Amino acid sequence: MSDCGWFQSRRLTPEIMDDPGLDAAEHERALRALRRINFLSASPGILWPAIWRLARERDAERLRVLDIATGSGDVPLALWRKARRVGLKLEILGLDVSRRAIDLARSQVDDATASVRFEQFDVLRDSLPDGYDVLTTSLFLHHLSDEEAGQLVGKMATAARQMVLISDLRRSRLGWWIAFAASRLLTRSKVLHVDALLSVQAAFTEEELLAMATATSLHDVKVERCWPCRMLLSGRV
Numbered sequence: 483m484s485d486c487g488w489f490q491s492r493r494l495t496p497e498i499m500d501d502p503g504l505d506a507a508e509h510e511r512a513l514r515a516l517r518r519i520n521f522l523s524a525s526p527g528i529l530w531p532a533i534w535r536l537a538r539e540r541d542a543e544r545l546r547v548l549d550i551a552t553g554s555g556d557v558p559l560a561l562w563r564k565a566r567r568v569g570l571k572l573e574i575l576g577l578d579v580s581r582r583a584i585d586l587a588r589s590q591v592d593d594a595t596a597s598v599r600f601e602q603f604d605v606l607r608d609s610l611p612d613g614y615d616v617l618t619t620s621l622f623l624h625h626l627s628d629e630e631a632g633q634l635v636g637k638m639a640t641a642a643r644q645m646v647l648i649s650d651l652r653r654s655r656l657g658w659w660i661a662f663a664a665s666r667l668l669t670r671s672k673v674l675h676v677d678a679l680l681s682v683q684a685a686f687t688e689e690e691l692l693a694m695a696t697a698t699s700l701h702d703v704k705v706e707r708c709w710p711c712r713m714l715l716s717g718r719v
Contacts, residue, residue, distance in 0.1 A: 492653060494627060494684045497677040508673055509582050515669035517556040523664075525620050526560035528649045528708045532716050533561065533616055536645055537570050544571040548614035550605050550638070551622035552576030555587025555598070562598050575611065577603035606630055610641035617642040620649040624685040631686070632694045639698035639719065646700060648715040649708070651685035657711030658682045682711075691715050 498504060499512050520526075537545055545565075549558045558574040565572040574597065578584050587600040606626075610617070617638045623631050638646045651657060658679060665671075665678035686694075688705045691713065695703045700717030708714050 492624075492684055492686060492690075494624075495680045497625065497680050498673045499677050500625060504673070506582060508671075509580075510586060512671045512673040512677070513554045513583060513586055515671040515674045517554045519664060519668055519674075520556055520620075521560075523710055523712070525649065526557050526564065528712060528714050529557070529618055529620065529647050530561060530564050532645065532647055532714070533565075533572075534568065534570065536616065540644070542570075542615075544573065545616060546614045546643075547572055547574045547616045547618060548611060548641070549574060549576040550610075550617065550619040550634075551625075552578045552587060552600060553583050553621075555583075555590050555600055557618075557620050558598050559590055559596070562596055571597065573597045574599070575614070576600045577605060579604045579606075605634065605637070610637050612641055612643075614642065615644045616647060617645070618647045618649070621651065621681070623648060623650045623691070624681055632697065635694045636698045639695075639700045639717065642719050644719055646695075646715075646717045646719070648691070648695075650691070650713060650715075651682055652707065652711050652713045653682060653685040653687050654711055657685070660710050688713055 499509065533545065547561065552558055555576050558576045562572050562574055576587060579602065581602050584600045584602045591598055626634065661678040661682045665674050692703065692705045695715055695717050700719065703717040705713050705715045
């Protein structure tokens with residue numbers, strides 16, 4: 483499955499955006515740049531088919547979704563809009579440890595009818611809220627150590643009522659070059675120019691992600707490749 487080539491082992495290096503001392507203006511510029519890249523790479527579209535399929539299987543009119551490390555909130559907001567177009571009611575809570583990210587996410591909610599909330603929350607330290615059908619996270623796992631990533635996947639499996647979805651980068655040579663080009667063509671954020679490459683080097687392979695999930699209580703676990711050089715892990719509770 484893997485084509486990691488010269489990235490046989492992941493290299494976890496602290497990213498600039500994870501530094502709490504990062505200048506507020508630079509942090510917000512990087513978050514907005516990341517939102518632009520997420521839009522162009524269709525990050526919400528990676529998660530949406532599985533959520534819509536679950537709703538149809540369960541004949542559900544409403545699902546509760548918990549989005550972990552939500553960043554600027556673009557993914558949950560896009561999911562809510564997709565659901566509204568097909569008549570599915572999504573109630574979404576986005577969590578992030580960064581107050582700056584939460585403030586920016588809240589500023590994106592321009593529709594008073596949107597059932598999308600954002601809260602500051604440390605998902606590594608605290609127990610995840612329960613009562614949510616689907617737990618999602620996008621482009622977060624590669625920020626964590628092997629131990630932290632495994633613990634988070636386990637916590638998500640325990641907290642979810644029906645499904646866990648984890649979308650992340652896939653470590654590969656091609657992914658590194660795509661990150662290099664995209665970060666420079668799509669944004670002038672110097673923070674993202676650096677962090678985009680560190681992210682690919684710290685990403686997991688499909689086999690590594692699958693091993694983490696199969697060590698939990700999840701079943702029907704699978705990892706699918708997604709464009710561009712991403713992967714989606716899905717598992718049922």
